Amino acid sequence: MDPRTGLPVVGMVGGGQLARMTHQAAIALGQSLRVLALTPDDGAALVAADVRYGDHTDLAALRAFAKDCDVVTFDHEHVPGEHIRALAAEGVTLYPAADPLRYAQDKRAMRERLSEMGAPVPRWRPVASPDDVTAFGAEVGWPVVLKAARGGYDGRGVWLIGTGAEAVERAAALLAGGAELIVEERVALRRELAVQVARSPFGQVAAYPVVETVQRDGICVEVLAPAPALPEELAVAAQQLAIDLATGLDVVGLLAVELFDTPAGLVVNELAMRPHNSGHWTIEGARTSQFEQHLRAVLDYPMGSTALTAPVTVMANVLGGEPGGMAIDERLHHLFAAEPGAKVHLYGKQVRPGRKIGHVTVLGDDLDEVRARAARAARWLRHGDQ
Amino acid sequence: MDPRTGLPVVGMVGGGQLARMTHQAAIALGQSLRVLALTPDDGAALVAADVRYGDHTDLAALRAFAKDCDVVTFDHEHVPGEHIRALAAEGVTLYPAADPLRYAQDKRAMRERLSEMGAPVPRWRPVASPDDVTAFGAEVGWPVVLKAARGGYDGRGVWLIGTGAEAVERAAALLAGGAELIVEERVALRRELAVQVARSPFGQVAAYPVVETVQRDGICVEVLAPAPALPEELAVAAQQLAIDLATGLDVVGLLAVELFDTPAGLVVNELAMRPHNSGHWTIEGARTSQFEQHLRAVLDYPMGSTALTAPVTVMANVLGGEPGGMAIDERLHHLFAAEPGAKVHLYGKQVRPGRKIGHVTVLGDDLDEVRARAARAARWLRHGDQ
Numbered sequence: 048m049d050p051r052t053g054l055p056v057v058g059m060v061g062g063g064q065l066a067r068m069t070h071q072a073a074i075a076l077g078q079s080l081r082v083l084a085l086t087p088d089d090g091a092a093l094v095a096a097d098v099r100y101g102d103h104t105d106l107a108a109l110r111a112f113a114k115d116c117d118v119v120t121f122d123h124e125h126v127p128g129e130h131i132r133a134l135a136a137e138g139v140t141l142y143p144a145a146d147p148l149r150y151a152q153d154k155r156a157m158r159e160r161l162s163e164m165g166a167p168v169p170r171w172r173p174v175a176s177p178d179d180v181t182a183f184g185a186e187v188g189w190p191v192v193l194k195a196a197r198g199g200y201d202g203r204g205v206w207l208i209g210t211g212a213e214a215v216e217r218a219a220a221l222l223a224g225g226a227e228l229i230v231e232e233r234v235a236l237r238r239e240l241a242v243q244v245a246r247s248p249f250g251q252v253a254a255y256p257v258v259e260t261v262q263r264d265g266i267c268v269e270v271l272a273p274a275p276a277l278p279e280e281l282a283v284a285a286q287q288l289a290i291d292l293a294t295g296l297d298v299v300g301l302l303a304v305e306l307f308d309t310p311a312g313l314v315v316n317e318l319a320m321r322p323h324n325s326g327h328w329t330i331e332g333a334r335t336s337q338f339e340q341h342l343r344a345v346l347d348y349p350m351g352s353t354a355l356t357a358p359v360t361v362m363a364n365v366l367g368g369e370p371g372g373m374a375i376d377e378r379l380h381h382l383f384a385a386e387p388g389a390k391v392h393l394y395g396k397q398v399r400p401g402r403k404i405g406h407v408t409v410l411g412d413d414l415d416e417v418r419a420r421a422a423r424a425a426r427w428l429r430h431g432d433q
Numbered sequence: 434m435d436p437r438t439g440l441p442v443v444g445m446v447g448g449g450q451l452a453r454m455t456h457q458a459a460i461a462l463g464q465s466l467r468v469l470a471l472t473p474d475d476g477a478a479l480v481a482a483d484v485r486y487g488d489h490t491d492l493a494a495l496r497a498f499a500k501d502c503d504v505v506t507f508d509h510e511h512v513p514g515e516h517i518r519a520l521a522a523e524g525v526t527l528y529p530a531a532d533p534l535r536y537a538q539d540k541r542a543m544r545e546r547l548s549e550m551g552a553p554v555p556r557w558r559p560v561a562s563p564d565d566v567t568a569f570g571a572e573v574g575w576p577v578v579l580k581a582a583r584g585g586y587d588g589r590g591v592w593l594i595g596t597g598a599e600a601v602e603r604a605a606a607l608l609a610g611g612a613e614l615i616v617e618e619r620v621a622l623r624r625e626l627a628v629q630v631a632r633s634p635f636g637q638v639a640a641y642p643v644v645e646t647v648q649r650d651g652i653c654v655e656v657l658a659p660a661p662a663l664p665e666e667l668a669v670a671a672q673q674l675a676i677d678l679a680t681g682l683d684v685v686g687l688l689a690v691e692l693f694d695t696p697a698g699l700v701v702n703e704l705a706m707r708p709h710n711s712g713h714w715t716i717e718g719a720r721t722s723q724f725e726q727h728l729r730a731v732l733d734y735p736m737g738s739t740a741l742t743a744p745v746t747v748m749a750n751v752l753g754g755e756p757g758g759m760a761i762d763e764r765l766h767h768l769f770a771a772e773p774g775a776k777v778h779l780y781g782k783q784v785r786p787g788r789k790i791g792h793v794t795v796l797g798d799d800l801d802e803v804r805a806r807a808a809r810a811a812r813w814l815r816h817g818d819q
Contacts, residue, residue, distance in 0.1 A: 048762075051474055051479065051781065051783075052479070052761075052779075052781050053760055053761050053762060054761065054762050054779075055762060067460060068460075070460070070480075071457055071460045071461070073480075074453060074454075074456070074457045074480045075457070075776070075777060075778045075779070076765070076777060076779060077761070077765075077777075077779030077780070077781055077791070079479050079480045079781070088437055092482070093437065093438070093465050093482060094456075094459075094460045094465045094481075094482050095480075095482055096478070096479060096480050096481055096482060096484070098482070334774050334776075334796075335773075343769065348765060348766055348769050349766065349769040349770040349773065350769075350773065351769065351773050351774070352773040352774040354774065356742055356743070356796075357742070374439055375438075375439050375440065375463070376434075376439060376440050376441060379462070379463075379734060380734055380735065383729065383734050383735040383736075383737065384735040387721075387735065387736065387737050387738040388720050388737070388738040388740065390461070390720075391461060391462060391463075392461045393438075393440075393461070393462060393463030394463070395437065395438050395463055395465070397437075405463070410720075410742075
């Protein structure tokens, strides 16, 4: 407990934009998020009052950080499970715990567990040798999707493999490099969806409306909330699936379930157990943001309302453009002049090509109009061109 | 400029809840508010990354703080005008400047200036001796309102004087204590209103919808947005008045105009030149919060949309109750269980009877229902009773 406020202390391991935005939400709850950052330039370290430094793979650093935290949670999935278990054994409260978090860290473990639970997943196979990939491709048809079990994000660690020859070459190289791989069918999808749910230790689960996520080159560029033209029964099924997964896996905190919308029904793509890019729209678009909700969950407070605040919310990621050109400060001027209603979230990052440096959110009544405004706002911040 | 982000540095003098909530808004704009606090327990010092310590009446401390700030602004009106002038002469950019700020610091100067500008004010008179009060009371009728020209807030520095004898006694004591006084007629008001406007150095002014403020014992307990049943022409007149005052006084940043709604029309009560309690509803109730708007103004960014996000928003202040009883953490549990849609803002303050320790905001469609929910939520946080 923080003696200055009489409130429990929440520590978050990792100092990226998720911790940055969680701190922002924490302020309203009377909190000040304690952050374990790598460097003073981390997005959250730039804005939080209570920042400690250390590597998230260093057990001693984690232990020192967790001391005097009432609860520890995570900005990313890169804390080794054995460290989480070790701290839990020493009496530290960590959410999510190591057991559920494993299914967000290891795609093979996730596919196995979800298959056991009867959740819809693509046909898949573990890959011990290149032959496993060619056999799988011959069975389900080419192309297939080769995935590293660990460490991938934003399209990294995922390879679309068109032929048996390509499969042999790529899998051999990756296996030789020590990667653990799985192979999956390429799902014939209509679009990608996502659902956020938050679950408290008490077991209360709150589900957000289902959203559509639009990817380009494996990176989410846009989120449409709620997912346009989604039949009610599919929306309810997606929310129920996410609630069942949160409960079945004993997740505490946010769970983001990324889904493929296919002619044969919903299929689970990925899981994330933290506030997630697909939920940034909730800052303005839902009565309770995913960041506040995550804090409420790990504090075991009752969940906040997930009601929409507008008929349509569109979140567009701002990716760094080429170096040079208009300064970010000047871009903000032009964007605000063009779109007084656009809500900007910058992460305090240096601009690098393709790097997510922020996002913008636009709310309104008409999807096409709101989407065009959000896309234009994001382009303004990237390039300053229309 | 902050070399880590490429963005200008905003410094705020004063570390209270207004700086705390301004920092929260600053995070989205890629900023990290630099705060000049008195103690590490100040509400903003608990949450901001870049906190300096010093007294706002100490010119050397202000000068050290302003060094390397691109713009300096204020959490309160207590910085001496001569210090602001001295720093401005040294090249520091301060908003609002000393000239306009004087009219938020000195009620006599404000009344004089507004009278000159033709703005509607109560009948008033400067008080050089107790006889001035009795003469004024005989002229306009008793009771009259005696006010300290400087330093009053939340009902302090204001005395309702019923008789000539009381006037002589009170005014004599105050004048002997060195207070500068004015006396005003007691306005026959129907209710109190407030308007927030923000003005940029460029001269753009954005006006928020007019709200009703509900006072108890001289303290604002509730804000209803928009002001219920306010005729359109009166709403426009109030906004135009605030825009004219912001422009005429050359205010940069937020200007809150507190108004009396009287049978004879609108009358200006007080001015504040900073984010103000009567604008806290904008965090959720308007597309751009007053805190973001104040930052945009002092950064000379184009103003954000002031559109309402819901038909009705009610903000209720949370005042500290008697010591003892249920801990704030437990109160939060009960409140969140009872009102999943209530938005809580705690200021990180120790609870003291009557002290503003936070506020709650509820949004909806029906005024009576939303108002009852907000009042109940505020009471939960105060006492834990219904």
